[in-house]
Amino acid sequence: MRDSLRLVIVLGLIATISGGVLAYVHQNMSPIIEENRAAAMAEAILEVMPKAVSYEVITAFTGGSALADATSSGSVADATSGSTEDGTSASTDGTSASTATDSTSASTDGTSAATDGTTASTDGATAATDGASASTDGTSASTVTDGTSASTDGTSAATDGTTASTDSATAATDGTSASTDGTSASTATDGTSASTDGTSGSSVVVDVVTKYRGLDADGNTVGIAFAVDGNGFGGNIRMMVGLDPVTRKLTKVKVLDHLETPGLGARITEQAFLHQFENKSLDDAFTAKNDVDAITGATVSSQAVAATIKAALSEVEADLRAGGIW
């Protein structure tokens, strides 16, 4: 009895001490790890869009994840958390986007523009085309300065426009109301349905995590980037893909995370492989061993990268065209 008690005590003691040590190390290391991750992400976003000097997260299509990404983009000097509307609500309300450049309000609420989520369930197809013009208007004038809030909208689009703009104006100043509005915006189903449409065409299952819009010094959109998850040989491959919406060509692809075999599939991270995607047309087939050179000994990984990019491209394009950003 005393023996076994001693066993338990010693084992418990060692486990407790180890736990304490690990908790201490984790507490010290996790902020650095997070920082590294955010820095790597911000660096990757700008790297895949060579023309861009800053970027903003494209929200309202990705729903809940938008909030977390908006906070992480705070490290970028020009942390504009731009949020755009989906086509349906744009046609109803006429609001398209409102941007808050005040860094504090940008970090507390990811999405500042809000619209009536219930009205979003109107005719999707026509609304999407309507919304395209409406929200382009909105985006071009959506940069807000000095923490004061303002919001612009395509007033010509709808009679309801004025009320909608006051709504989002209060949303930008008031942190709490902004966050509630943001949630209602994320429930709008337009973006989700667009992405399901995009994937249904191909057999590859991809998950576009976040989309970014690259801005030049004058605030013009000069590129689009998105982070995407796809299935590789050993597990998930997360990539950052940059493209030029005007020329319809990829600018750069970067592998952020992967679990491929070291020395073989892991070579998808090397420039020798990724270089071939630069300036590749969005309309190409993206088939390994055909228009994409596969890595010797890692055909599956190479194909996974190509197929993931292809599937994600159609999804992102459908999605962004519906939102009028493209």
Added chain:
Amino acid sequence: MKSLRKEFLKGLWDEHPTFRLLIGMCPTLAVTTAASNGLAMGLATTFVLVCSSVIISLMKDLIPKKVRIPCYIIIVATFVTIADMVLAAYFPDLHKVLGLFIPLIVVNCIILGRAEAYASKMPVFHSFIDALGMGVGIIWGLTFLGIVREFLGMGSVFGMQILPETATSWVIFILPPGAFFTLGIVVGLMNQINYVLERRKRERTTGSVTAGQAVQG
């Protein structure tokens, strides 16, 4: 002092953990696709090996015999997790390359083997030297395998291209079978060298003996 030197040197050749004792084969075969991977894995393993050996040696009187293995595992796992987090925090690129294999150090036979066979019986400083010797052995072993495989498989060493791009590289050497080929040849070579050394030594000693016998005869 002489015994300490012997403790250190035995890990480098006579009791080389991977090439002579043939333990810890999993990371040896899996991560040595490139020289830098082998080196990094060797360093991480050495860190865990040295730290856990010292702690286990310090606690050897406290740990009851019946639960010694769970205790060792907890201690080893703690250091592995620390190494994992520190690598992720300060060397994110390296951590990305080694990824999966870092947590696997917990079940590396070398570490548990040294804890069981040496650190649990010997004084702290001896354990430290022994672990350090074994660690250096692992480092050179994995790096050497990595250099050979990377050179034959990709024509480069530590990422630097040595053979011209046009030269056909034997990709099989960075594939899993190549790990077995390389390891087998290296182990065979080491055995051969030891055999030759042994025979020379024996010839020298027995040579004088037979000479003496001849005189007697």
